[in-house]
Amino acid sequence: MMDIDQQVLPQPLAKRALSAHHLLGIAISAVLYIICFSGTVSVFKEEIQLWEQSGEQAVTFLSSEAAQLAAQNGMSIDPNTAHLFIHMPTEQNHRAIVETDNKEIYVDRDGNLGPEVDRPWSDFLIDLHYYLHLPKSFGMIVVAIFGVFLFAMSVTGFMAHPNIFKDAFAFRRSKSEQIKQVDLHNRLAVWTAPFHISNSLTGAMIGLAVLSAAAIGTLKYDGHAEAVFEPVFGAEPEVDSTPTPLANIIQALNFVASKHSSTVPLFVILHDPGTRGQYLQIMSEHPRRLIYAEKYNFNGNGDFIDTVGSADGHLGQQIADSVYKVHFGQFGGLPVKLAFGIFGISLLYIIHAGMRIYFIKRMAKGHPSQNLERSWMGIICGVPAMFLFTLAISLVVPAADTSLGIIFWIGLVVIVIGFALRPRRRTNLRQDLHPSRD
Amino acid sequence: MGISDRASISNMNIVIDSVFALVGLSSGMIGLLLLYNSWSQTKRSPVLIGSGWALLLLSLFLWAYAGGADRGIALGLIVNSLLALCFVGYSASTQPPRKQKPAREKSPKQKSDQTGQAEWVKAFGYIIFLGPVCGVIAFAIAMGIYQTLDMAGTEKANSLVSGLFAFPIIWAAIVIFCLISRCKHLKMAILVGAPLFSVALLLAGNK
Structure with a gap:
């Protein structure tokens, strides 16, 4: 997804890192988009809860x-x-x-x-971001795995771009759609790296702690997983x-x-x-x-x-106790939340731009993937649409409060299928490649 | 100490914090400006680049004074990131508008959607297989790190948190390593040797 720079820098490692970035991207982008979208909204969960109540x-x-x-x-x-x-x-x-x-x-x-x-909608939102509406322990691990892959994406992105600093401000808006998207993808990814690296790691650590605690509990605390965290939380x-x-x-x-x-x-x-x-x-x-x-x-x-020692105890205690605020941007009031909102939207755009680059490249090579591209647009549009729809349902039909998760996923699947089956017509990508014909 | 004394000290602290924050903001902005100017030139000046990075680093220290050691650095990173995005926006705004040139089209090949889907299925399959396998290996290695630290007498909280953070980092590293490494022998040596060594450590430490 960083092919322009790749052409300039044909190092084998960069190429292989780009392939890995590409493979990880197409495998995880859809679910990652849902997790990141819900996470971006979750930054404002206190405000949403206040509004709901x-x-x-x-x-x-x-x-x-x-x-x-x-x-x-x-x-x-x-x-x-x-x-x-x-x-x-x-x-x-x-x-x-x-x-x-x-x-x-x-x-x-x-x-x-x-x-x-x-607060049914806030509960729906948190359940989606933490567990993807799966059974809690399992869902948390699944979400954490996506955190691991997001971190891997960040690392391979940097590895695939040896000129990352030289090009740190380059945004060739006047060039082709592909170059524009590559520049946006790379610039946003580089300058929001502290955010998405820390968030992917803290998210993954939180979710995978369940597994680690189970193992350490079995090995050292006679099967008591709760006892594993006693050195940290008392x-x-x-x-x-x-x-x-x-x-x-x-x-x-x-x-x-x-x-x-x-x-x-x-x-x-x-x-x-x-x-x-x-x-x-x-x-x-x-x-x-x-x-x-x-x-x-x-x-x-x-x-x-x-x-307990969270403020002045062992470094491990202080780090463990800082994970939540770092992940959700809860350390500077509304200004930091707004900044996290901007970084969250940037991350969503990074994911979307990465997929657009993929589809543009396929189109340019004569292998358009129109159904897949439309399905992807279904996810991009469907997630916010279903957020608004479930919010409306929670306000209008209180009896459906416990089913918001089911409504969300069924609605999203219907929207994605609807987008995929739309009658074929000239797409945005085709317009991007052939602007003069419109 | 009276309430008025506390209030005046609190107000003074706010003023001092604001000054540090303002200087930190300026330092970050000038640092980014130096980097922007230097990287925009064909011939880059190492002095300018070095000064730019130094000022960015200085801004983090100033933010640490303004907002608390750990929190202040986090605030500094946020502010500098937002400033950098403004520079990218400025860079974009200075570009001339895109020329409307017709692009050359390669004729679409047959079954292109099918090839795209096949690529996605391959990617999903690879990740579904690779993810858990790398996860198990990373888990063993992370537990081995935890055990090593524990055996070395590290504080329990520190060894636990090291192990908890090591798990996702090693998992990601192994996924990347599997995807980019060409040397099969090295791959096998690391993917089999490291977890075996970790399991041996775990067994030795928990007899």
């Missing part, structure tokens, strides 16, 4: 007393839950939520329960189910507010709530760091024990 009460601040009441109210509706989370309101998300193992409910600024959380204490009053969240939140005032509490997490073995964590964001949050640990009385 716009009727609920905005909460800009939840006091420690209100958080305590919210926890008590959460326990009253799901007393046997093993975990209780309070999603604290933040600058980006003016909502407070109490979550148990089975329920997720809004709370108002005083800690009183509101309606249940219902261990849960021994379970003691003797009933006791709910943990003192007020004291813990006040401790964080007074001793770590520059941090922003994101979650209050209560393990085994209402038992003697209960254990309280407050995840608090460090605004000038890439880490998701430091975890401050407290006992049931709200006395501070220690931190």
Whole structure:
């Protein structure tokens, strides 16, 4: 897909790298486009969630007393839950939520329960980007494999282009469509490389961690895969189910507010709530760091024990805790999200331009692939169309909320087939090759 | 310390961060301008290119001061990438419009769609076969790296995260190696030898 530069630089390695790039590209582009499109939209998932739940009460601040009441109210509706989370309101998300193992409910600024959380389209979006709507563990691995291939595509792209820096700003808009597309493909790919390399690696690492944990758990932790991550995210204490009053969240939140005032509490997490073995964590964001949050640990009385070490522990802990924010561009508010949106669109265009180059080359060699080209256009147009369609369905037909994934995939297949079977006529590529005839 | 003191310190920090960010932005912009100018010339100046890269690197350090060590560097990379895209856009805007020349057409060969589909089926088949095989090999090697670090006494969190990141990187590297390597013996040696060595390490470390 970088043939112009290839003609100038006939190094065998570059040629072989180009072949590998070409082969990987045509094999993975369609699914990669879907993953990247959903990922680009997912960057704005907080905003989408706010929009989806716009009727609920905005909460800009939840006091420690209100958080305590919210926890008590959460326990009253799901007393046997093993975990209780309070999603604290933040600058980006003016909502407070109490979550148990089975329920997720809004709370108002005083800690009183509101309606249940219902964000079907956001859930559809996240399920698509994380799992491609496949069973979760399997889907996550499949998506991760595409991350691996995207990384391989980036590396082969660079290998196939030894003059990558010399041509770093070249965009020969006045040349043929093929050269134009090659330049766009290469320039966007080079200058957005920090984004797509870090995103492909973090995405792949997240998904494949399931496999690694299973293996390490079997080898070293008697089959307990969860124990593998204890050196990074900390261990849960021994379970003691003797009933006791709910943990003192007020004291813990006040401790964080007074001793770590520059941090922003994101979650209050209560393990085994209402038992003697209960254990309280407050995840608090460090605004000038890439880490998701430091975890401050407290006992049931709200006395501070220690931190997990995400902010100042081992390098591995800090790196592991930074993966989420790096992947989703959550480290600089809306400006960084917008930048990630631009990079995401660039990546989508890189994928599309790569395929266009492939089809143009086939056309120029006298091997047009019109059905395949039209099918590809079906994917390019079908994915955004089905995103809008499922969004409309979720708004108009709430009963269909659980079927948005099925609707998306069936609709996409229908659109792709529809594009492929369109009556043959002069295509864009033909126009590109023969502009004077139109 | 009173609330007003804290507020004034906070305001001062914001001003200092903004100054660093502004200087970082300027440094990145000048660095890119130097690279743009140098790479646009037929005869390239190593001094200009070196200065351009140095200024880009400096901009990352300045962003690190402005936005926090790790976060600031990430912000710097984002800003420099966006600036570079602006330069590419400018480069495109300076090009004359495309001349409408008729291109020569090669007559389409018969069954061209079928050949295209066959190429796609071949690519899918190759990837479906190659992907999992390379994945298994990479998995073994990554676990071997984890085990080696563990046996060497590296902190558990560090060895775990190294192993987790090594897995996709090695997987991609093996896919690329399989696709571009011509030497069958070297291919076999690496694809069989490395995972076997890793498995041996795993067995030795987990008796």
